[in-house]
Amino acid sequence: MSSVNNTELIIESLNHAKILNGLFRAGVTVKKCKKEIRRLTLTVDSSDMRKVKEYLEEYEYHYVIVAERGVLHTSKRFLSRYGLIAGLIVALVLLIGASTLVFDIEITGLENVQYSSIENILSAKEIEKYSLKRNIDIDSLRMDINKIEGVASVSVSIKGTKLLINVKEELQKGIVPIFDDSGIYAECDTIITRIIVQSGTAMVKAGDSVRKGALLIAPFYTLNEDTILPVAARGEIYGRQ
Template sequence: MNKENLVRYKIEVEINAIKIEEILNLCTRNGIPLSNVRKINKVLISFETFYEYYKDIQKIVKRCGGKIRITREMGNIIKIKRIKKSLSFFVSGIGFLVIIFILSSFVWAIDIETEKNLSPFEIREILNQLGIKQGMQKSKINVYEIEKEIENRCDEVLWIRTRIEGSTLKISLKEKVNPPEKLNVEEGNVYAKMDGEIKRIYAENGTAVAKPGDIVRKGDLLIEGINGTGDTVFETKADGSVLANTFYTKEVEVLVSGKESVRTGKKDNDIYLDMWGKKIYLKKSSNSFQNYDKIESNDGLIKEVTYYEKEERKINVNKEEKIKSSLESLKKLLQKELPIDAKIIDTEDEVLELGDGKIKIIGQFTVEQNIAHR
């Protein structure tokens, strides 16, 4: 089928207008071929013509205040359109697969699993120094070299495993377990596990060598593992409890006057793909905030930057009430760190003026607890 035949393929149109006769006359005068003219009702007709005349008919109908639409297309052009549509889907599918294949050859996320002492941030810093970042080609990443470098730079690492799963570089490690700190003790005696002022000693077994009112240091002998007097002295395993006043200090800085910058609750964000250093935005923020916090999320293929609006607000609080509430907060924080049987028996505070409406509140807490260590 040549180009002329493609343009001259037949269509069936439907016209809705009051001036039906005038439209047909104008079509005839302008040399527009019409066939199979059917009058459906007083204001609705249909006929067949060639597609190349459709725009001319459309202008005539519009001039007469009517509406026109194509109801049917005829000829081989329909098959060609379907083939072109299928071909476009096929090409799009191939293109999509190619893009997926290309993207799958890069590392888009780094997952780091550590234990107690080492943080993922420390491992990520080492990776940055080695030039290992998101968006790198997998072929340029040597997992064995990464393992060797991390082991050389971190003495805490006992065992490390690095692997690439999909588009994610996964690093998991085990840390060396250091032996617990040993007090200066001998087996069978009871020693102080921390500094304190002794209040009461309950020696269930053995002989108390400290007395109430003594100031002891961590590791000092409290109950010796011996019983008896004179020639009847014999060794035993010391046991008992030693209640002592121990001392803790916690501090916090607070603003009691002036201005502070706080979030308003409004936020906006950018969402984009990072393709070889170029950003392809899926959503672009207006970023109309004058003051804001900027939080970046760099995990995965899709990146996000969130902007939180901030504004300055005047602060003018009652200083004494602020000190009281801050001390109570410090007390609750300390209580969570203490053993369940420990008791805070006294609280003192010191307030330092730092300037610009800011003060430092230092809480000094006396805690009664058992300091015996076997």
Template structure:
């Protein structure tokens, strides 16, 4: 590999040797230290080989002595490239300016990629990053990623973890969002067990504290289930405070509805479309053709292609293609039974989304509500779950 690179840098030629004494030609060249390589016999009395430019100037006596005919087939290498373009100064000047421009643009950030955010909106993340010095167009060597990470953690309470890495002209931001966990009361602090939601008590197991409810009781959110105030023995009016502990299982319900639609609208593409292209340079969009959308019903697809060298060297040039696709709305009649089945399935999916992971679904109730000529499917899921949560005695 290094040998090939060195030969390309200094330049070499490919020659054709024709005659009866090709082997003698090669031996004499070797004896006179004229370097040959990649010698190949193409057919009888004809061979191709490679040699340096300096060696090519020395082979005329060898060819005359062996009676071989030597022809130049090809010139290869950097010196010949320079020689070919030596009069094209504008070409070299343009190439030099291009390299300088690429190197200059590579010193800035032109793309910020954010991943891992589910509840935090993209715009909120971009605004917070900009406040910490991370945005497109900023000089990348001025970015302090450690300081930006600290600033983001202080700025957004929902962040549990964040990493910021600079690769080429791109900033990659990966985050993990904080989950809303109930307050954990330390073991040495007195507390009650209260209801986090409404329900009907199914089972109460008090490991510490006094049961404040019994099986079959209906409780409201915030009601005390296991009290941390334990009466003193001996009939005294006083009580001691304890850290209530236990499990309170209750029946809970989750309900969702979906309309029964008999006339279903479908959007069908007609095959006609209008394409509009625009160029973005340094965040400034230039509409090249300014095509007007004439369709009344349509969908839009947007394709953005960023100019980049490799994966991470993104440049501030974008080609945007917007496609307006004409559609027509077709109404199709659906049978009442099929419409009901589809509405029940939608309502069930909505209700199931509300059920916590730790809850067990024990019963499902489907019903239909008819009102003012419309039908609504309703699905109720009955669950068994632990509704208890700790609350400090005297706390909020």
């Protein structure tokens, strides 16, 4: 490979002599010259190209650079291609990362349940931004969050680069009056998640779907087949919609 750096260009003109004389006066050394009708093909040292451009642009000659040869130009092309390859490698690494990592964690549905209670579970399981997807046990995470007081149900999934945690909270019906001879009834349509009977008989269980007005805790105990003992219905009932 030649260490000399040359540039070949084509100039559109009928007056070849004027161009050659002008370039000579500008200090440009023409190494090769090919004359054709309406165009002139020249090979010059690449270090003279600034002078060539200044002259041609001053006199408004139209020209096109058709070739650049030598170590300098070869190095530039190599570096350009190397930069492109490096960019492709970086893009590939980012693409692989995007397909294997979690970049964001989104928790929704919280009103009464503390955000920190879920954060503590994530921390204990070493789940955070940029965690590997394969290291996240979805089922285990869902079961642990479901144990939090006030959580009726939870869905956990990974979509793209995001870990999604959607919580449905229990609807607490409150602690009922100490004395209630009529029983405890549902205030709205709901799915029972927990029922804590302090006095009376539970008429439903966790998982039951009930309509508004349904009897939840009856105001009596059944002592045997023939004996019912009236008592005040008392307890706590939780549900979700």
